Amino acid sequence: QKEVEQNSGPLSVPEGAIASLNCTYSDRGSQSFFWYRQYSGKSPELIMSIYSNGDKEDGRFTAQLNKASQYVSLLIRDSQPSDSATYLCAVNPSGGSYIPTFGRGTSLIVHP
Amino acid sequence: ETGVTQTPRHLVMGMTNKKSLKCEQHLGHNAMYWYKQSAKKPLELMFVYSLEERVENNSVPSRFSPECPNSSHLFLHLHTLQPEDSALYLCASSHAPGQQFFGPGTRLTVL
Numbered sequence: 001q002k003e004v005e006q007n008s009g010p011l012s013v014p015e016g017a018i019a020s021l022n023c024t025y026s027d028r029g030s031q032s033f034f035w036y037r038q039y040s041g042k043s044p045e046l047i048m049s050i051y052s053n054g055d056k057e058d059g060r061f062t063a064q065l066n067k068a069s070q071y072v073s074l075l076i077r078d079s080q081p082s083d084s085a086t087y088l089c090a091v092n093p094s095g096g097s098y099i100p101t102f103g104r105g106t107s108l109i110v111h112p
Numbered sequence: 113e114t115g116v117t118q119t120p121r122h123l124v125m126g127m128t129n130k131k132s133l134k135c136e137q138h139l140g141h142n143a144m145y146w147y148k149q150s151a152k153k154p155l156e157l158m159f160v161y162s163l164e165e166r167v168e169n170n171s172v173p174s175r176f177s178p179e180c181p182n183s184s185h186l187f188l189h190l191h192t193l194q195p196e197d198s199a200l201y202l203c204a205s206s207h208a209p210g211q212q213f214f215g216p217g218t219r220l221t222v223l
Contacts, residue, residue, distance in 0.1 A: 043214040104154040
């Protein structure tokens with residue numbers, strides 16, 4: 001069974017700090033990896049996608065992928081209270097399937 | 113607002129009612145999904161349609177019945193629901209395989 005694991009948190013960081021969110025997955029052949037942000041009562045929205053090993057930066061967000069260790073992480077620099085949300089990790093499995101597996105999400109709280 | 117719309121946004125229904133949720137995507141995607149998200153629980157995939165054919169049905173009770181008449185529209189027909197079916201129902205679409213675009217969701221309350 002394909003699994004995606006995330007620490008449910010909450011992860012609490014002070015404003016201006018770096019928030020580090022982690023995700024591990026079980027399907028070694030997975031090809032595509034996504035981070036979604038979900039505010040309370042709202043739908044998930046994509047903030048980062050990553051497909052190859054290494055880092056990918058977009059503004060204050062950096063996604064890191066290590067396929068050998070089967071983990072993907074999201075770093076948020078200069079965290080703001082508006083970053084407080086649940087962050088969902090999603091992994092598209094091997095074989096070209098378009099049915100992603102979502103993690104349970106990590107709740108992030110950025111306090112002033 | 114994304115390119116995926118859902119109606120209604122809020123729905124209250126009794127256990128004997130029949131209602132339908134509607135999802136429409138304007139992104140030219142070829143796959144559409146229904147998810148259920150209960151309070152404090154992770155996303156639960158319910159149904160997946162690719163090119164209007166159902167390709168996934170995650171052991172969803174028969175009181176939920178999906179319909180995909182074309183690649184832009186997706187319905188979820190509801191009948192004889194239970195209070196534990198109260199949740200946020202999310203529709204998503206994708207150009208498979210790839211990122212998913214979610215609609216705003218329908219907040220369903222079953223009395």
